[in-house]
Amino acid sequence: MFLSENKIRYVFFHLRQHVTGEVLEPDRFHVIEDGGPIPDTATGKVVFFLSEKEDPTPVMTNFQGEQLPVLFELKNKQEGLFHLDDKGNLIFHNDLLSSIFYLLSGIQEVEITQKDRYGRFPFAFSIQKQLDCVHLPLVNYYFEMIISGLDVFAKKNALNLQRRRLFDDFGFFLSHDVDRVAFYHPFRVINRIKQLIGLAPLGYSYAKTIKLFFKGILYNLNPFQKQDPWWNFDWLMNLEKRLGIRSTFFFLKQEDRFDNSLYKFHFKKIKSLILRLKDEGFEVGLHGTMRSAYDLENLLRQKKDLYQVLGYQPQGIRQHYLRFFHPQTFEIQQDTGLTYDTTLAFAEQDGYRNGYCYPFHPYDFEKDQMMDIWEIPLMMMEVSVLQYRKEGFPELRKLALHYASEAKRFGGIFSLLWHNCRLSNVEYHGVTDFYESLLEEIVEEGGEGLPGEEIVKKVSGTVEK
Numbered sequence: 315m316f317l318s319e320n321k322i323r324y325v326f327f328h329l330r331q332h333v334t335g336e337v338l339e340p341d342r343f344h345v346i347e348d349g350g351p352i353p354d355t356a357t358g359k360v361v362f363f364l365s366e367k368e369d370p371t372p373v374m375t376n377f378q379g380e381q382l383p384v385l386f387e388l389k390n391k392q393e394g395l396f397h398l399d400d401k402g403n404l405i406f407h408n409d410l411l412s413s414i415f416y417l418l419s420g421i422q423e424v425e426i427t428q429k430d431r432y433g434r435f436p437f438a439f440s441i442q443k444q445l446d447c448v449h450l451p452l453v454n455y456y457f458e459m460i461i462s463g464l465d466v467f468a469k470k471n472a473l474n475l476q477r478r479r480l481f482d483d484f485g486f487f488l489s490h491d492v493d494r495v496a497f498y499h500p501f502r503v504i505n506r507i508k509q510l511i512g513l514a515p516l517g518y519s520y521a522k523t524i525k526l527f528f529k530g531i532l533y534n535l536n537p538f539q540k541q542d543p544w545w546n547f548d549w550l551m552n553l554e555k556r557l558g559i560r561s562t563f564f565f566l567k568q569e570d571r572f573d574n575s576l577y578k579f580h581f582k583k584i585k586s587l588i589l590r591l592k593d594e595g596f597e598v599g600l601h602g603t604m605r606s607a608y609d610l611e612n613l614l615r616q617k618k619d620l621y622q623v624l625g626y627q628p629q630g631i632r633q634h635y636l637r638f639f640h641p642q643t644f645e646i647q648q649d650t651g652l653t654y655d656t657t658l659a660f661a662e663q664d665g666y667r668n669g670y671c672y673p674f675h676p677y678d679f680e681k682d683q684m685m686d687i688w689e690i691p692l693m694m695m696e697v698s699v700l701q702y703r704k705e706g707f708p709e710l711r712k713l714a715l716h717y718a719s720e721a722k723r724f725g726g727i728f729s730l731l732w733h734n735c736r737l738s739n740v741e742y743h744g745v746t747d748f749y750e751s752l753l754e755e756i757v758e759e760g761g762e763g764l765p766g767e768e769i770v771k772k773v774s775g776t777v778e779k
């Protein structure tokens with residue numbers, strides 16, 4: 315790819331999340347167009363060639379015993395990842411810079427114009443689907459390939475090189491989008507009539523819908539109402555406190571009839587929940603409404619509303635339905651003064667939408683520069699696996715532990731979204747037991763459960779622009 319100086323700087327900025335030292339001094343690096351000559355004067359340099367191709371030309375490459383796709387190959391194919399020439403130059407055999415930029419910046423989402431019915435980039439059109447590699451943080455692997463070369467080079471030239479990791483084991487970023495809080499809300503009970511007479515799509519079987527309808531009627535008529543299955547915040551907080559996890563709760567404002575939530579931040583019950591979460595050390599963030607993904611004024615209003623209840627400026631956001639327009643939504647979030655977003659997962663598929671298990675800065679293609687806001691990539695939401703992919707709990711567990719082990723390998727993060735409204739045994743038999751044991755396992759693996767704002771604080775202290 316043709317990479318401008320800013321794009322190259324962008325890749326090197328993120329390389330510094332993993333390595334530092336004399337070996338990274340800028341004048342050591344030569345970036346040359348594919349096929350171009352290495353200048354005669356170059357001695358003791360690190361040489362990257364840039365492919366002239368705009369679209370990926372994937373090639374399988376062996377790295378530490380694994381076969382991995384590298385997105386951009388070079389004309390002059392050579393065995394191995396790199397070599398040192400007789401002038402002491404380190405020369406890489408694939409275009410790793412373009413491969414990193416392509417995935418990390420998300421440029422495929424601008425170039426490929428297909429969208430799903432919510433305006434989202436569909437997994438089906440991604441390079442990850444094409445190469446069957448969505449479950450691998452390829453960008454982390456590419457950085458490792460670069461570092462393996464730099465390591466040999468540094469030893470040969472007696473230069474200092476230090477590895478760095480964000481976490482000794484890995485960070486576990488657990489979050490909850492508070493979309494729905496009342497399973498027996500009268501609106502939902504009435505909606506079941508519509509479902510039964512065919513005016514709305516059924517969420518469950520006909521028999522179960524009838525049962526839930528009558529349960530809902532009884533619940534609303536009973537003056538000694540029991541706990542609503544979706545109002546499970548005490549249970550959530552107690553479980554997480556027992557395991558030493560502090561998670562982030564993203565709250566969604568009611569807007570435009572039924573597209574968003576059925577509550578507002580200042581409702582008495584919601585306000586006291588928000589304040590309790592804050593007092594107990596959890597993070598409260600914004601779950602941007604459908605409209606806020608493209609409407610700055612709208613998002614500003616929501617942030618102000620939340621601020622008035624919370625008492626401090628919320629730092630993080632996730633867009634409802636993972637609705638996202640690249641880079642417009644980032645610009646809006648950034649202009650609103652938010653510090654990080656954590657929307658970027660494929661809605662219908664768990665894995666790595668940007669190929670990376672570290673927080674990163676998005677790229678503004680129009681201005682050709684790195685943006686200030688951070689993205690904490692989302693790797694898994696429970697609905698992608700259980701609903702879109704129709705898998706069961708055992709498969710979800712296997713996948714979660716896989717992402718945890720990738721995070722551990724690189725000292726990065728595993729981020730998991732679990733909705734409070736998908737933790738009800740009335741709807742999903744055995745879900746609370748499963749969820750509890752899953753969190754236990756992740757913590758046993760070494761996951762340090764931190765809210766997004768603390769992960770961002772940790773990462774922004776480590777790398778200079």
Ligand SMILES: [Zn+2]
Nearest residue numbers: 491493634635
């Ligand atoms: Zn949502």
